[in-house]
Amino acid sequence: MKYIYGRGPVIEALKNEEVEKVYIGKNATGSIKKIIGMARDLKVPTVTSDNEKLEELAGTKNHQAVVALVSDFEYIELEELINKLEGKENAKIFILDKIEDPHNFGAIARSSNFFGVDAIIFPNRRASTVNDTVVKASAGAIYDIDVSKVTNISQAIEKLKDAGFWIYATDLEGEDIRSCDFSGKVAIIIGNEGKGVSKNVLKNSDKIITIPNFSDFDSLNASVAAAIVMYEMFR
Template identity: 45%
Template structure:
């Protein structure tokens, strides 16, 4: 499987990264060489901090390994393959369609194939948008775009600093938050109608404790075989279509 660094468009060198920041291009992450915080690098760090972009300090050998030009000048940025939306854009989309908000919140989906598949199902199931965190998450890479089968062109995807705080904001707007968790109530016995946001957790660890505590209730997919877990994108798809079933067929 390709890594985040291999999937995303690389911008190398101080001028290239500075200009990308000035143009307000969507950037997922910036790598800075250890001990190299002088001159224009300071400007890059300051601008990235102002825009809430993740900055990581790494060894020069790491940048050398990733660099395609071999002239990285101590900095490499990774630009997204598509422009991110705001949470308000997702809510506006629901309002324009005259529908109650239906939102997918992803708490740390790191596999770009899973993210792409979830975005694809979100579009097909009529979800109004997807929310991902700035850290511990796959970004909108070329692999995500391909796995989504073009759905990233139609599904607003917002990237937020704090998932738990975003959930609180959504709850204040009258949206119920359902957390996918094996300790929850069976989805067939849970009311998922109305304004709803589904929270899907990390492929290995599930939904984090802090995020889970912010949710209104938990919901699980009944399982009857020897395997007790599902791929994150499959689980997300099943839950999305339970929302569809309750919305249109009950």
């Protein structure tokens, strides 16, 4: 069990029936009424709490007058994900290669949900996991997308290849994304914030792609880069 906070994330968690209890700030208004109604319909208990209690549970003052106790996040096994997408000819997956900042993870999940990405894959070591910061940064969108946590990215790539996926890795040097063919089953790799995609993962990729820049500044935030690639894939 863990606590999440913020109106958007709590609403999404309620939609996915992940919530065990909701703590509501005294005299809270606006979309709080929607949250109370959703909780009532799902028979989720609500507790009226003062601001100090909400800050204690959320670990921040930026709780928007609502905190929820939620079940541990449920990941999907890679094999189950592959089977689920077997019949989808244009399935799209994003692989996060050691993304460490939970804000980046959450922002990528939010963009993935917006553009219609089918799933996110990430390693279980030296990477951010799904926590309350990821939930908040994703505005709750993390609950609406399949997320698979794997032991080894390179092994996961081989399994995806066997399932018919083309693997594209992002890097500073590669084919311009504007000329790439993203049709069919495609998995895009977004690298670590400082080191980029690891060498072994680059070697296992079918193609290396790059976002063209128009200045002397040669790097983008990982979540921004992911969103740009998503736009190009789906436009």
